[in-house]
Amino acid sequence: MSDMKTAILDAAEKRIQAGGFGGFSFREIAEDVGIKSSSVHYHFPTKEDLAAEVVRRWADRTSGNIDREFAKDPNAKRVWAKALRGTAFSKAHMCPCTILGASSQDLPKAVAAEVKRFFKMCQDKMVAQGMSADDASEFLSTIIGALVVANALRDSAEYDRATATFRVEEKTAA
Amino acid sequence: MSDMKTAILDAAEKRIQAGGFGGFSFREIAEDVGIKSSSVHYHFPTKEDLAAEVVRRWADRTSGNIDREFAKDPNAKRVWAKALRGTAFSKAHMCPCTILGASSQDLPKAVAAEVKRFFKMCQDKMVAQGMSADDASEFLSTIIGALVVANALRDSAEYDRATATFRVEEKTAA
DNA sequence: ACCTGAACACCGTTCAAGT
DNA sequence: ACCTGAACACCGTTCAAGT
Numbered sequence: 001m002s003d004m005k006t007a008i009l010d011a012a013e014k015r016i017q018a019g020g021f022g023g024f025s026f027r028e029i030a031e032d033v034g035i036k037s038s039s040v041h042y043h044f045p046t047k048e049d050l051a052a053e054v055v056r057r058w059a060d061r062t063s064g065n066i067d068r069e070f071a072k073d074p075n076a077k078r079v080w081a082k083a084l085r086g087t088a089f090s091k092a093h094m095c096p097c098t099i100l101g102a103s104s105q106d107l108p109k110a111v112a113a114e115v116k117r118f119f120k121m122c123q124d125k126m127v128a129q130g131m132s133a134d135d136a137s138e139f140l141s142t143i144i145g146a147l148v149v150a151n152a153l154r155d156s157a158e159y160d161r162a163t164a165t166f167r168v169e170e171k172t173a174a
Numbered sequence: 175m176s177d178m179k180t181a182i183l184d185a186a187e188k189r190i191q192a193g194g195f196g197g198f199s200f201r202e203i204a205e206d207v208g209i210k211s212s213s214v215h216y217h218f219p220t221k222e223d224l225a226a227e228v229v230r231r232w233a234d235r236t237s238g239n240i241d242r243e244f245a246k247d248p249n250a251k252r253v254w255a256k257a258l259r260g261t262a263f264s265k266a267h268m269c270p271c272t273i274l275g276a277s278s279q280d281l282p283k284a285v286a287a288e289v290k291r292f293f294k295m296c297q298d299k300m301v302a303q304g305m306s307a308d309d310a311s312e313f314l315s316t317i318i319g320a321l322v323v324a325n326a327l328r329d330s331a332e333y334d335r336a337t338a339t340f341r342v343e344e345k346t347a348a
Numbered sequence: 349a350c351c352t353g354a355a356c357a358c359c360g361t362t363c364a365a366g367t
Numbered sequence: 368a369c370c371t372g373a374a375c376a377c378c379g380t381t382c383a384a385g386t
Contacts (some may be wrong), residue, residue: 004369019280022196025359037360039370047360093279101326102276105267106193112328119326137323137335142312145319149311152275152293154286161311178350199378211379213351221379352385359378366371 005043007033013054017092020099021051021107048108051100055114058096059121066125076129077139080122081166084143088150088159098147139166179217181207187228191266194273195225195281222282225274229288232270233295240299250303251313254296255340258317262324262333272321313340 011032015024026047030037044050062083069079087095097118104112119140126136146162160167185206189198200221204211218224236257243253261269271292278286293314300310320336334341 002369017279018277020194020196020277022194023277023280026361027359035369036371038362038372041361042369045361094276097326098322099276102268102273102322103192103194103197104326104328105191106197115326116328119323134335134338137320137332138316138337138339141319141323141336142316143319144322145315145317146311148272148276148318148322149293149315152271152278152289154278154290158311161308162315163312164308165312176350200380201378209350210352212353212381215380216350219380350386352383354382354384356381357379360376362375363373364371365373367369 002043004033004035008040008043008050009054009057012050013058013096014092016051016054016096017094017099020103021047021111022103046108048110051108052110052114055097055100055111055118059114059118062118063121063125070129076126076131077166078168080126080139081143081163084147085159085163085167088147089156093151093156095144095147098144101144102148142166176217178207178209182214182217182224183228183231186224187232187270188266190225190228190270191268191273194277195221195285196277220282222284225282226284226288229271229274229285229292233288233292236292237295237299244303250300250305251340252342254300254313255317255337258321259333259337259341262321263330267330268325269318269321272318275318276322316340 008029011029012024015028015032026037026040029050030040033040040050044053065083066079069083070076073079084095087093097115100107100111100115101119104115107115122140123133123136126140127133131139143163143166146159149162150156150158182203185203186198189202189206200211200214203224204214207214214224218227239257240253243257244250247253258269261267271289274281274285274289275293278289281289296314297307297310300314301307305313317337317340320333323336324330324332
């Protein structure tokens with residue numbers, strides 16, 4: 001991966017976190033990284049390719065983070081709730097997969113497919129960590145919804161209220 | 175409210191449910207209702223005005239629906255979970271406030287403010303119905319997240335898996 | 349009161365052209 | 368291998384003009 005490709009992905013990720021697929025333009029990305037918009041197309045032929053790659057990278061990083069933390073703490077729900085808490089309190093406040101997942105109906109095919117893969121990865125990993133399928137579905141919905149509601153209320157503390165149950169410090173059942 | 179105003183709101187609502195704020199254009203709305211895009215501006219001066227009004231109308235309808243159902247069933251969580259289930263299984267699949275709330279960072283002020291009002295209304299009503307503030311936060315996150323995840327996975331049944339706990343048929347505690 | 353066409357600066361994408 | 372400028376049909380918005 002060239003430095004320029006990485007810089008473009010970083011800029012696109014930041015803007016997708018704020019405004020989703022319709023919330024960024026090649027001309028803005030181009031200014032962010034210091035080239036012309038037509039040059040962005042050299043690295044990523046279409047907006048679809050760029051957004052799909054942003055989602056893929058985010059999914060890979062999330063998967064790695066969760067695996068690392070789960071090795072240190074056997075309480076899966078606490079691990080997930082803490083990981084997404086990092087996103088809720090970050091400068092961007094949102095997970096790109098969540099904002100894109102909410103508008104999945106209107107997304108180019110490759111982007112919608114990568115977003116779907118992200119949420120499937122979350123559920124599969126939760127089940128592998130010991131949750132039942134139904135429990136994983138409900139829990140994933142809670143932490144994703146907490147991100148959305150906290151963002152809408154413009155109050156990161158709302159994420160903590162919604163997920164307090166799962167971030168308790170006694171190391172008990174997952 | 176003129177018929178044309180209502181027709182424009184209906185068309186905008188449908189398109190916002192699919193693609194959020196960036197996912198609809200005045201030219202598309204104009205075609206939907208059979209006038210020119212410059213005429214849409216006569217009814218709603220800006221995209222901001224139009225989207226804010228869509229959110230306000232959705233919030234009012236939701237509030238009314240919940241009140242009506244809660245009068246018939248004292249189990250507040252079941253009432254809410256069933257109401258949003260209607261959205262998950264509708265043709266549009268999504269709640270406009272949820273898709274806009276996810277991209278709140280990038281929204282015009284009036285739209286962001288209306289979206290915030292919607293989520294505050296949900297929490298306040300839940301507390302008035304007997305939930306604790308923390309319980310309302312967690313529960314609201316779960317049903318909103320279930321909408322997002324089901325949409326991303328393109329599988330409405332996912333909403334049922336995530337909310338099964340709350341839609342049980344014995345009329346017990348709220 | 350309601351609608352329109354033309355104009356403005358914007359958008360994604362293509363492509364021939366440069367180094 | 369990487370970048371550019373010009374062009375295309377699109378976008379929100381404005382406004383003078385029509386009925």
